Amino acid sequence: MSQSTSAMGNEKIKSSRRKFLKSAATLAGATIGYSWLKSSQVLLFAAEPKDESLPWYGIVIDIEKCIGCGSCAKACKKENDVPIEPFFFRTWIEQYTVKNDGSVNIVSPNGGIDGFEQTVPDEDIFKSFFVPKMCNHCSKSPCIQVCPVGATYDSPEGVVLIDEKYCIGCRYCVQACPYGCRFIHPVKKVANKCTLCYHRLKKNLTPACMEVCPTGARMYGNLRDKNSELVKFLKEHTTQVLRPNLNTGAKLYYNALSSEVR
């Protein structure tokens, strides 16, 4: 008698377990099926369709024209809500002074926002010039390669951008950038850098730094359009990118760049 009750109990447990397993399997199967249906590229994230109809942005900075007024660095901070202090910059200017004895003096007080003063006496100067720096928007950028979560990327327009909602603030990219163009935003606590004023480009406005440059030392344009001002400039001048040996695919070209610039 007791035996038959326990057998019946086992039967019950077995059937309810079978029911549970069945419904669990259906649920899991449905979810998997849906996740495959939703995006068939689930395993193909690396494939990157290039849209030829969009511009592919490049930048030119003409060192001969830069007068070191700091308008670009100031406008950049104001446009992009980067705190004036502490001293983080999306774009900044460096003053290089090559002395007669061959030594090089590089200064960038407050990124150049308050202008520059030449501290080296005239008779010691062999040559001197300003170098504005900003993100090179590399097409093979080291910062994108090191991001562990895919929070920084090359947009279809060739602008290297940051996904602020996805960034975990791990600072790998800050270290990886050979040009020192990234920093951790002191308020948002995520990586931050020049976006070529992507929000302005989308509204058909020029980037803030180029809007305010008084001498036209900064230019941007479409590298795909062989008749654009930028491509014409590149054809007519001998330009150079920073650290070409690193093969970062930089798209920021400097005119009249001296070999002292690092």
Added chain:
Amino acid sequence: MKLYIPPQLTRLALAFAIFISLFLVLRHFLVPDTFGQYGHYRGASLIDNAQPEIHYAGQQACFECHQDIQDLKAQDVHSEIHCETCHGPGQKHVLSGESSDILKPTGREFCGLCHAMNAAKQKNAVFQVDLKKHNIGKNCIECHNPHQPWEMKK
């Protein structure tokens, strides 16, 4: 002949199947919707990056109400300098038309940002004066009209 599959292999295969399914299910919930739309990133982030408000309105916006000043400026050496280079971000002022929303730069240092002597400025890029010698004690705009520098005030 019937193929013999050892039971430990079937169990292993089952375990693998369960783990892979679990992985896919977790992945389904953890990976954001638009991830992978254009590349190895959240496609919606492109929209996020286009969102921020502009602060610099662009020179064209100023002409709507200040064509007179543009006409002055266009005749002289400052023609290539956009309004907001000197007056700072103007989007707020464009929307409100209030004079309190825009800067009016003053002082010798302001003109000096561009015009002060510095060996690093290329000679032909900008005209330079020695702030310590050029009409000291007076503000630049007492003599030069900022919009038309060679139109001297008396």
